[in-house]
Amino acid sequence: MSFSPDSRVDLGRFWSTIARSAEIGQGRENGLARLTLTDSDREMRDQFVDWCKAAGLSVMVDEMGSIFGRREGSDPSLPPVVIGSHLDTQINGGRFDGIAGVLAGLEVIRTLNDLGHVTKRPIIVVDWTNEEGARFSPPMVASGVFVGRYTTEWAHDLIADDGARFGDELARIGYRGTMPCGFDVDGYFELHIEQGPILDAEKRQVGVVTGGYPSFGMRVRFDGETAHTGPTPMDLRHNALIAGARFLTAVDDIGWDFAVMDGKATGSRLAAWPNKPGILSETAQCVADVRHPDLITAKVMAEKMRRAAHEAGAKAGCTVTVEDEWAWGGDIFDPDMVALVRAEAVRQGWNWRDIQAQAGHDAYHMAMRYPTAMIFTPCKGGITHNNNESCDPEDFRAGLNMLLHAAVARADR
Incomplete structure (x- = not known):
C-alpha cells in the first residue's frame, strides 16, 4: 500500500x-x-x-x-x-x-x-x-x-x-x-x-475555521477587609465579595447589551476569602471575558468590562488589581493553510461550510x-x-x- x-x-x-x-x-x-x-x-x-x-x-x-x-x-x-x-x-x-x-x-x-x-x-x-x-x-x-x-x-x-x-x-x-x-x-x-450548535443544526459534516471571535478576558482581585456583618455600618464596609458580585453582574449586563449581534460576556469565576457567614470577605478574585464577531465592538465591550471592575471596587470601598489580561481571536489563521483544508473538503465531497471559532x-x-x-x-x-x-x-x-x-x-x- x-x-x-x-x-x-x-x-x-x-x-x-x-x-x-x-x-x-x-x-x-x-x-x-x-x-x-x-x-x-x-x-x-x-x-x-x-x-x-x-x-x-x-x-x-x-x-x-x-x-x-x-x-x-x-x-x-x-x-x-x-x-x-x-x-x-x-x-x-x-x-x-x-x-x-x-x-x-x-x-x-x-x-x-x-x-x-x-x-x-x-x-x-x-x-x-x-x-x-x-x-x-x-x-x-x-x-x-x-x-x-x-x-x-x-x-x-x-x-x-x-x-x-x-x-x-x-x-x-x-x-x-x-x-x-x-x-x-x-x-x-x-x-x-x-x-457550538451551527454544524449540527445545519447538518454539516465539517467546518473550515476561518478565524475566531475577537475575545478579551481579565482576572481581577478586589481587596477589602474583614468585619462583622452585624454591627459594622454600611459606610464603613469594604466587602470584597460584594465588589466581585457587582463586577460580574455588570459584565453579564454588557453581554445582554450586545447580544442582538451575537456579542457575549461571561462572569465565570468568583472566589472570595473567607467567604463565611458573619464576616465580610477581605479578598475576591474574578474572571470574566467578552467576545463579539466584530473586533471594534469587542474592544468597546472590553473597555466597558474594565470600567465595570473599577466602578464595582469603588462602590464597595475596595482596591482593584487587574492580575492578568488576555486577548485572542480575529483573522489569525494562515490563508494558505485554511485554503488547504478547504480544498480537501471540496475534493473529498463533504458537506462543509466556513465557520468562526467562538x-x-x-x-x-x-x-x-x-x-x-x-x-x-x-x-x-x-x-x-x-x-x-x-x-x-x-x-x-x-x-x-x-x-x-x-x-x-x-x-x-
Missing part, C-alpha cells in the same frame, strides 16, 4: 482511543473531570505516551509538561508539521473537547504507518498542558509559553485553588520535562469539536507565530463543557480525513 488521494483513516481505531480516554478521570455520568496535573491527568498522559511509543514515535516533554510525539521525515532538518490539542478537561467536562484533536493527530500517524508513507517533513502530535485553565488560570498557558507569550518561570509559579503550585505539580506527576519550550514549526493543525484554543497562540488552521467537527446540539457533550463516530469521519490529507500535503512540500 502507499499514500494516495483515496487514503482514509481507520475510524474504528480512532474511536477506540476516544473510548479508552473516557475511562480515565471519569466525572458525572458520561463525562470527565480530568483536571490538569492531577493523578487522572498523569494516567491519561501515560496512556498517550504508550500509544505514541507503540506508533514508533520519539517522545519529548518540555518544561511545561507538553508531550510531543515525533514521526521522523525523510529530511529531519526541516521544521515539522504539528497536529494537536489537549487532554485535560473541565471539572464537568465531556469526552471530546480537546481530546479528539490529540487523538486525531495520533490516528494520522497510525494511518501513515499502515500505508508505509514517510513524509518529507517530520510530523509531531502534541498534547498541550493546561488548555482549559480549570485548575490553573489562565487557559492555554503551555501553548502561550511555547510561542513566547508567557515565561516558563511565570507559569511554574501559578497557584491553584487547592494551593498547589504549577511547577511542583508537574514534578509530582513526573511530567516536568527538560526540553526548552518552543521550536520552529512549519505549520500547525488542530481538529476540534465545534462547541471558544479559545491552543491554535490561537500557535497562530501568533506559525501558519495555523483548524477543522471543526459537529457535536450534538453544541453542548460542551458539560458531561452531556455527545458525538458519534460519523461526526469525525470528514474532519479526520481532511486532516490526514491536509497534513500530508503540508508535510510533503
Whole structure:
C-alpha cells in the first residue's frame, strides 16, 4: 500500500482511543473531570505516551509538561508539521473537547504507518498542558509559553485553588520535562469539536475555521477587609465579595447589551476569602471575558468590562488589581493553510461550510507565530463543557480525513 488521494483513516481505531480516554478521570455520568496535573491527568498522559511509543514515535516533554510525539521525515532538518490539542478537561467536562484533536493527530500517524508513507517533513502530535485553565488560570498557558507569550518561570509559579503550585505539580506527576519550550514549526493543525450548535443544526459534516471571535478576558482581585456583618455600618464596609458580585453582574449586563449581534460576556469565576457567614470577605478574585464577531465592538465591550471592575471596587470601598489580561481571536489563521483544508473538503465531497471559532484554543497562540488552521467537527446540539457533550463516530469521519490529507500535503512540500 502507499499514500494516495483515496487514503482514509481507520475510524474504528480512532474511536477506540476516544473510548479508552473516557475511562480515565471519569466525572458525572458520561463525562470527565480530568483536571490538569492531577493523578487522572498523569494516567491519561501515560496512556498517550504508550500509544505514541507503540506508533514508533520519539517522545519529548518540555518544561511545561507538553508531550510531543515525533514521526521522523525523510529530511529531519526541516521544521515539522504539528497536529494537536489537549487532554485535560473541565471539572464537568465531556469526552471530546480537546481530546479528539490529540487523538486525531495520533490516528494520522497510525494511518501513515499502515500505508508505509514517510513524509518529507517530520510530523509531531502534541498534547498541550493546561488548555482549559480549570485548575490553573489562565487557559492555554503551555501553548502561550511555547510561542513566547508567557515565561516558563511565570507559569511554574501559578497557584491553584487547592494551593498547589504549577511547577511542583508537574514534578509530582513526573511530567516536568527538560526540553526548552518552543521550536520552529512549519505549520500547525488542530481538529476540534465545534462547541457550538451551527454544524449540527445545519447538518454539516465539517467546518473550515476561518478565524475566531475577537475575545478579551481579565482576572481581577478586589481587596477589602474583614468585619462583622452585624454591627459594622454600611459606610464603613469594604466587602470584597460584594465588589466581585457587582463586577460580574455588570459584565453579564454588557453581554445582554450586545447580544442582538451575537456579542457575549461571561462572569465565570468568583472566589472570595473567607467567604463565611458573619464576616465580610477581605479578598475576591474574578474572571470574566467578552467576545463579539466584530473586533471594534469587542474592544468597546472590553473597555466597558474594565470600567465595570473599577466602578464595582469603588462602590464597595475596595482596591482593584487587574492580575492578568488576555486577548485572542480575529483573522489569525494562515490563508494558505485554511485554503488547504478547504480544498480537501471540496475534493473529498463533504458537506462543509466556513465557520468562526467562538471558544479559545491552543491554535490561537500557535497562530501568533506559525501558519495555523483548524477543522471543526459537529457535536450534538453544541453542548460542551458539560458531561452531556455527545458525538458519534460519523461526526469525525470528514474532519479526520481532511486532516490526514491536509497534513500530508503540508508535510510533503
